[in-house]
Amino acid sequence: MADALLSIRDLAVSFQGREAGGSRPLRGVDLEVGPGEVHALVGESGSGKTLTATCVLGLLPVPPARIEAGSIRFQGRELLGLAERERRKLRGRRIGMVFQEPSKYLNPSMRVGEQIVEALILHLGLSRRGARARAAELLELVGLPGGRQILRRYPHELSGGMRQRVMIAMAVSCEPALLIADEPTTALDVTLQRQILRLLLELRDRLGMAVLFVSHDLAVVHGISERVSVIYCGKIVESGSRERVFGRPLHPYTQALLASVPEASRRGTRLAAIPGTVPDAAHVPAGCAFHPRCPLAVEKCRLEVPALLDYAAGPPGRAPAGGEAGASSHLAACHLAGRS
Amino acid sequence: MIRRPAARRLYYAALLFLAILGAAAIAAPLVAPYSPTEQHLDRRLAPPSRTHLLGTDNLGRDLLSRTIYGSRSALLVGIVSVAISALLGSLVGLVAALSSPSLDNLLMLVMDSLLSFPTVLLAITVVSFLGYGLVQVMIAVGVIYAPTFARLVRAETLALKNEGYVEASQALGTPQVLVVFRHILPNLLGKVVVQCSITFALTVVIEASLSYLGLGAQPPTPSWGLMLKDARDYLVQAPWMALYPGLALAFTVLCFNILGDSLSERLNPKL
Numbered sequence: 001m002a003d004a005l006l007s008i009r010d011l012a013v014s015f016q017g018r019e020a021g022g023s024r025p026l027r028g029v030d031l032e033v034g035p036g037e038v039h040a041l042v043g044e045s046g047s048g049k050t051l052t053a054t055c056v057l058g059l060l061p062v063p064p065a066r067i068e069a070g071s072i073r074f075q076g077r078e079l080l081g082l083a084e085r086e087r088r089k090l091r092g093r094r095i096g097m098v099f100q101e102p103s104k105y106l107n108p109s110m111r112v113g114e115q116i117v118e119a120l121i122l123h124l125g126l127s128r129r130g131a132r133a134r135a136a137e138l139l140e141l142v143g144l145p146g147g148r149q150i151l152r153r154y155p156h157e158l159s160g161g162m163r164q165r166v167m168i169a170m171a172v173s174c175e176p177a178l179l180i181a182d183e184p185t186t187a188l189d190v191t192l193q194r195q196i197l198r199l200l201l202e203l204r205d206r207l208g209m210a211v212l213f214v215s216h217d218l219a220v221v222h223g224i225s226e227r228v229s230v231i232y233c234g235k236i237v238e239s240g241s242r243e244r245v246f247g248r249p250l251h252p253y254t255q256a257l258l259a260s261v262p263e264a265s266r267r268g269t270r271l272a273a274i275p276g277t278v279p280d281a282a283h284v285p286a287g288c289a290f291h292p293r294c295p296l297a298v299e300k301c302r303l304e305v306p307a308l309l310d311y312a313a314g315p316p317g318r319a320p321a322g323g324e325a326g327a328s329s330h331l332a333a334c335h336l337a338g339r340s
Numbered sequence: 341m342i343r344r345p346a347a348r349r350l351y352y353a354a355l356l357f358l359a360i361l362g363a364a365a366i367a368a369p370l371v372a373p374y375s376p377t378e379q380h381l382d383r384r385l386a387p388p389s390r391t392h393l394l395g396t397d398n399l400g401r402d403l404l405s406r407t408i409y410g411s412r413s414a415l416l417v418g419i420v421s422v423a424i425s426a427l428l429g430s431l432v433g434l435v436a437a438l439s440s441p442s443l444d445n446l447l448m449l450v451m452d453s454l455l456s457f458p459t460v461l462l463a464i465t466v467v468s469f470l471g472y473g474l475v476q477v478m479i480a481v482g483v484i485y486a487p488t489f490a491r492l493v494r495a496e497t498l499a500l501k502n503e504g505y506v507e508a509s510q511a512l513g514t515p516q517v518l519v520v521f522r523h524i525l526p527n528l529l530g531k532v533v534v535q536c537s538i539t540f541a542l543t544v545v546i547e548a549s550l551s552y553l554g555l556g557a558q559p560p561t562p563s564w565g566l567m568l569k570d571a572r573d574y575l576v577q578a579p580w581m582a583l584y585p586g587l588a589l590a591f592t593v594l595c596f597n598i599l600g601d602s603l604s605e606r607l608n609p610k611l
Contacts, residue, residue, distance in 0.1 A: 098509060
């Protein structure tokens, strides 16, 4: 997709640590988000989901962390190496971010309204009065009627769901082209989860923004996404439309993840679990990172890192490093993919 | 809010005492029955009586008036030096917490070496460089107590820096200076105010000590430390000379400490 909104290629990040060589939590992430698309980034804890999002925003803590390679293009513009001033103009203005725990991400000593108007005054140059009016509108937009009263409240006076709505209002306040939602429903109960997901989809339609939805929850991802990318140990292992990834998963890791979701139809059978744990980023196995936990692993998996190839049209064609992936592509990084 | 009623009463009592002290210091010319320097040589070392409620000293000066005027030196030194140390220390602490690790190490090394000297000794050194007098004492004490503020502010800032809302604000594209002013400073304020109150008590003691040693307030300026110094030679003949400035000093320090404790309870959102 030449006109991708966000295109991450071969992004590698390392952290200096006590151990020699440090760790490499991202080992070449390839990800494309089209305009207006809801793209889910799925992975276990420690797989590099949130780190990828942090890189896009440019909030990586740079002394311990280092971007080793790769590129992040947003609206055709390379973000890596861009001056901090320029990146700041994108943050909040073109790229919004919703965080996991709304209670931690709102300043307890500031009224909610003060926090919403921050970006409006900064990026849109609104007057304080104008920004307050806009903030009240935004609260209505995210389903908090009577926005004016809520502007005067402190975060502790709001419920968890209301706080998350406030966070979303802050993130979409400047009508960004891309909204990054980092596990926005994890801290909420299930009924609230549905409401927040519906709200995100509604806002996507109204504002025409793309959503990069970071989550470990496959049920939630299935409910919201159009495309799904599965990340394991800092590398995308599978990426495709929701129907393809959930219907015909190619990578054994995706298959194992899907098998481990409890389902009513499999009642009475034992729930499948993936043996072992995610390797820590300082000790990623050679070859395919998943091979020690993979039931199908063969010799080649131990030695060679599999490339991310397109299996949409049957036999694999080499996908040029995560790019040119049309909406219909179905990428997987597995030596055994497509061989039944 | 302070939960225990006894602690709450103590807090209000301390507040009341300090308010009276502050009012007396401001309105000293109106409240004091005599001029603090006026000598009544015929009434030297007079015990407390109706004309001199707290008695007189070796030069026949009214002790009540001197104690009231003495609160001016104590409070003035307190206010100015606490302001100096709070501003200086907070600035150093903020810069250390937000800058590069090497600058952080350097600044903290300087602060730690200041902290390692005995306070009075350091004050004497600074005052002997700058010369005697209350202004010099204020500067000296202000510099000496800056490291406690620097340590406090640095530690708090390091913790606040990783708070979600700071990251969220950065994610909205807010420049770092603005993030500091909007999200870090206001959340530091409570801790700094508490530290101010406790430091105030310490500076009152230091001012008295330096004046007692003859390095602070110079005669005839009324100062509690100076009054204690004069009283030293007449402890047997006229114990009231030492008693009243001593009590004023002790109560002031006690009340500032109670205030600090109570404020830390009141301003702590976790209690």
